[in-house]
Amino acid sequence: MTEFDTATAAVEAALAAGASYADARLMSRSAERMLARNGDIADMSRSADLGIGVRALVGSSWGFFSTSDLDGGARLAGERAAEIAAASAQVPMRSASMVTSEPVQASWSNAVEIDPASVSESDKADLLVGATQAMREHGADVALGELTFWDTSKWFVSSEGHRIDQRIREAGGGIEATTVGDGETQRRSYPNSMGGQLGTCGWELIESMDLVGNAPRVAEEARELLTAPECPSGVTDLILDGSQVALQIHESVGHAIELDRILGWEAAYAGRSWLDLAQLGSLRYGSDLMTIAIDPTIEGALGSFGYDDEGTAAAKRLAVDRGTWVGVLAGRDSASAAGLDYAGSVRSDGWRRLPMVRMTNVGLEPGPHTLEEIIAATDDGVYMETNRSWSIDDRRLNFQFGCEVGYEIKNGKKGRMLKNPTYTGIGPRFWQSMDMLSSEIVNWGLANCGKGQPGQVGHTAHPAAPARFTDVRVGVKA
Numbered sequence: 375m376t377e378f379d380t381a382t383a384a385v386e387a388a389l390a391a392g393a394s395y396a397d398a399r400l401m402s403r404s405a406e407r408m409l410a411r412n413g414d415i416a417d418m419s420r421s422a423d424l425g426i427g428v429r430a431l432v433g434s435s436w437g438f439f440s441t442s443d444l445d446g447g448a449r450l451a452g453e454r455a456a457e458i459a460a461a462s463a464q465v466p467m468r469s470a471s472m473v474t475s476e477p478v479q480a481s482w483s484n485a486v487e488i489d490p491a492s493v494s495e496s497d498k499a500d501l502l503v504g505a506t507q508a509m510r511e512h513g514a515d516v517a518l519g520e521l522t523f524w525d526t527s528k529w530f531v532s533s534e535g536h537r538i539d540q541r542i543r544e545a546g547g548g549i550e551a552t553t554v555g556d557g558e559t560q561r562r563s564y565p566n567s568m569g570g571q572l573g574t575c576g577w578e579l580i581e582s583m584d585l586v587g588n589a590p591r592v593a594e595e596a597r598e599l600l601t602a603p604e605c606p607s608g609v610t611d612l613i614l615d616g617s618q619v620a621l622q623i624h625e626s627v628g629h630a631i632e633l634d635r636i637l638g639w640e641a642a643y644a645g646r647s648w649l650d651l652a653q654l655g656s657l658r659y660g661s662d663l664m665t666i667a668i669d670p671t672i673e674g675a676l677g678s679f680g681y682d683d684e685g686t687a688a689a690k691r692l693a694v695d696r697g698t699w700v701g702v703l704a705g706r707d708s709a710s711a712a713g714l715d716y717a718g719s720v721r722s723d724g725w726r727r728l729p730m731v732r733m734t735n736v737g738l739e740p741g742p743h744t745l746e747e748i749i750a751a752t753d754d755g756v757y758m759e760t761n762r763s764w765s766i767d768d769r770r771l772n773f774q775f776g777c778e779v780g781y782e783i784k785n786g787k788k789g790r791m792l793k794n795p796t797y798t799g800i801g802p803r804f805w806q807s808m809d810m811l812s813s814e815i816v817n818w819g820l821a822n823c824g825k826g827q828p829g830q831v832g833h834t835a836h837p838a839a840p841a842r843f844t845d846v847r848v849g850v851k852a
Contacts, residue, residue, distance in 0.1 A: 423442070475685050506518065520569065633731055727828065819833070
């Protein structure tokens, strides 16, 4: 049997067991990770799995069942999914319906210039060893380097007629230098914290980072932070680098516009949302410079795909249009419940998990400025780079974030380094204060977005660029 035959058997079994709708995702995924510490390879791991997950709708309720037994287990998985849905349907709930997803027979894969599997383990190791050795030589007490790769194939079949296969290959990596002083540690990461930079691409992304070439600077900055003055406390203009703007989008926009949170269907990990659907199309989320797109079609970005895990084709739409909230991340059932006519943002992190509303690529459209122009236009402020800590309430509203490094801005020039920089705010007020935005967009990948119970880890990206925010409280101590 082909993969499509196996998935079709599961769907047919669910329908025969009483489901009004069913879909199946057969998935094969492999992952590779390599970690270096202080000039030596500290860890290498490979993993792979294969299985099928089946959803079934009976009355008002969903059922889900998964198995790694593809020989005789697919039909059983379909039957069990329908049985679970039927049992759940005995408790009266809202009526379940789904917005339209055009049934297609399609195949999609992302572009890869250099397959990571074609690069030898010794070449990968040499890169990380060289980068961590260079950081040690330039002052790092602990020097880390990491490479991660994923290769996922999936076959999707629905009772409506979808037959879609996709192959998504992802790559990422980065370096990190930690220095130890008198009762403190400082850290600098490149090109970003939390795993570095990641995308739906191949080894070419790793080559573009020049990890070895950037290693001396990263270590020297970590060492310099030990003797840098503390970020002063007060209210001032705040300039954030693109990677921190990306984290700001993730926490105060991305999670807030997930429709299942808005509807109260989901509250795990990140809580619910402060947004009210009655204000969709009218709420002022940010300044005129704030246009946020939901766009899984961006080539090379970590949240890109051809079709989501409900078979909806990838498409770009706006979440915020020149400061006004206009769109959400939705699934077919949540969109129908909310009276919307679009979905396209449902994924799972594997065949074992029920697909749910997840971020795709959620990010800013370019602004009219450059970072140099933003700094030059700032008489008094603080510039912060690279996330170090984050905290936000369970409505995605009040937040406090810390960065790895800050710089004093005086009379349009970047001055002395500042350590332990932090800032705080309230989501819509903060975004309404954005008065300058760079055109230098980077698709910052994030591979550790947690959601759901049992927990799932999502891959997403946030197109972002440096931006300035006025009258922000900085230097806040926990």
